[in-house]
Amino acid sequence: MLTRSFLVGLAVGLSAIPAVADEPLSAIDWLSNSVTAPAAPAVVALPEADIANSAAPETITVRPLGAPSIDAVGLLPASTTGLPPNLWGSSPTAELARLISAEHVDTLPAIQKLLYTLLLAELDPPIDSDGKNQLLLARLDKLLELGALEQAQALLERAGPTDPELFRRWFDVSLLTGHEDRACAAMRASPGIAPTFPARIFCLARGGDWNAAALTLETGKALGYLSDQEDALLLLFLDPEMADSEKPFVPPSRPSPLVFRMLEAIGEPLPTTSLPLAFAQADLRSTTGWKAQIEAAERLARRGAISANRLLGVYTQRLPAASGGIWERVDAVQEFDVAMLSGDPGAIAKTLPKAWAAMESAELEAPFAELYGERLSRLPLPAETAEMVFHIGLLSDSYELIAAARDQASGTDALLQAVAKGQIEGISARGATASAVIEAFSNPALSAPMEDALAQQKLGEALLRAIRLITDGARGDVSDVTEGLALLRRVGLEDTARRAALELLILERRG
Structure with missing residues (x-):
């Protein structure tokens, strides 16, 4: 067994190991300090002069001609x-990154799907993209916030x-998966x-x-490159006998994936229910108890991070x-799944x-509708289930066909049918949400700022703002x-607008 005093003596000869540079702040504050950031180049301050030494603008973005920008990378062509390749248009990269970072992950399923599309789309980079990957990092951090580690x-x-x-x-995603x-x-x-000391020690041991x-x-x-807490955990990870038993290790309230995996390795796993959603992916492994797998799958399915079929697989x-x-x-x-497999009405x-009712209580209606909505609509079921089956079907991909196949509905169902078919004329309904939806489909006027964004070729920016408006509107101010919805319809995203409107009316989400 190597002793601490012997090892400290050897440390003097290894003092050339580079120091850990300060990490830039991240919107995802639980990321591991797994690698050091390159040191920023020194900036020499010049004395101020009254005479300008250049007629160029103060800020210039330089990129070699024909050089690819990583901000353009995507999975969906x-x-x-x-979407048009020039979706980001003339919007500044910093503003797009800010809007993406500000988007709520708790939103309507159709709006969530649109957000995923924007995050994963392969698009031309913003006009001022400068090779610092600012837009790509914002997209990645939003995916991590959604728990979408595979994506x-x-x-x-x-x-x-x-x-x-x-x-x-990438290192942290690999740790959690x-x-x-x-x-x-x-x-x-x-x-x-250049790995930091905790990451280097972890990988040497692995x-x-x-x-x-x-x-x-x-x-x-x-x-001096390790905190007392890091030292205590790493000692436990390498050899519990080397740890100080008089000072038991207290895990941080906001552990990084590296800390999370080391605690798991020493037999002190942390429950993920109180951790950021990305950690729930670790509970989907077969080594985790079934209850923890179910809880994790529900949390992730609620944010669209895993498919409905995967959720069903965990349930069954x-x-x-x-x-x-x-x-x-x-x-x-x-x-219910056994009944559907039997085909017995x-x-x-x-x-x-x-x-x-169970899916409603867990806010998992969308995955349930994706799995069963279209099949239910084709079955000869009793009249007492007709309204329920109709609503489930309207939350599925086949909503328009299901609405067209039904006889003329009345009351709230008449509004739902009209929205699904995109034929709102002559429809009236009570309630603020219903009125907001009718207004969007009958008189789709846009505010001056939104019109300006479209005129200035800032379509992507306008879509991000529309996502925020609908999400905030679902939480309270339905005028948003x-x-x-009007913006989505104006730019040709009619399917998304209809599905979001149907979800607003059926799910009654309020955050």
Whole structure:
């Protein structure tokens, strides 16, 4: 066993290891300090002069002609999204990044889907893109906030995580998805990536080089590059016998993925329910208990980070061995799914109300409708389930066909049918939300700022603002909904506008 005093003596000879540079602030404050950022070049202050020494503008963006911009990287081509390649137009990169960072992740499913499209689309970079990856980093951080690790990882690998800030995110995504050995191998193979001491120690230990890991720990401590908390955790990770039993380790309230995985390795895993959503992905692994998998799958499905089929797969892994709480929801979904597989209208009608109520209580109506809405609409079910089946169908991809197939509806269903068909003429309804939707579909006027954004070729910026308007409107001020929906319709996103309007009326989301 190597002793601490011996290792500290060796640290003197290793003092040439580079210091950890200050990390730039990130919107995702739980990212690991896994790599050092390159030092900023020194700036020499010149004495002020009364005479200008250049007629050029104060700020100039320089990029080699024909050089690709990583801000343009995406997973969805224009042929898939239907968006114009020059969507970002003349909008400043900094403003686009700010708008993306400010978007709420708790929004209507259709608006959530539009946000995902904007985050993953392959588009021309903004006109002032300067190679600092500001827009790409904003898109990645929003995906991480949504818990969409698979999408973020694919986007990072398409871009090439060679830049320290990109690698930092790729490293953390790999930790949370159980690919830490691959991340450590990439770190060792990338001479341009300088790992911080905690990441270096973690990867040395994962590679089986425990002596080198212990030596690096002592070096980092001796040179002042490790905090007392980092030192205590790394000691526990390398060898519990080396830890100070009189000072038990207290995990941070906001752990990084690196801290999260080390705590898991020493047998002290943290529950993810109180952690940022991205950590829930770690609970989807088969090594996690079923209840934790279900809770994680529900949280992620609610934000569109995993598919409806994956949620169903977690629900139906086995029979619940308990009752009450989440198990009632699992039992309701399992009974209904068995009824759907049997094709028995009686069994379906009997189990549907309980399953739908369970999904409503968990705000998982959209995944449920995606799985069953179109199939339910084709079944000969009793009249007492007709309204429920109609609403579920309107939340599915087949909403327009389902609305067209129904006889003339009345009351609120008449408004829903009209919105789904895009034929709002002659429809009236009571309530602020219904009035806001009718206004958007009958008199789609835009405010002067929104008209100016379109005139100045700032379509992407206008869409981001519309997303915020609809989200805020669903939370209270429904007057915002009208302009948001009107903008979507003006620019040809009719399907998104109709689906968002239907969700507003059916789901009654209020944040």
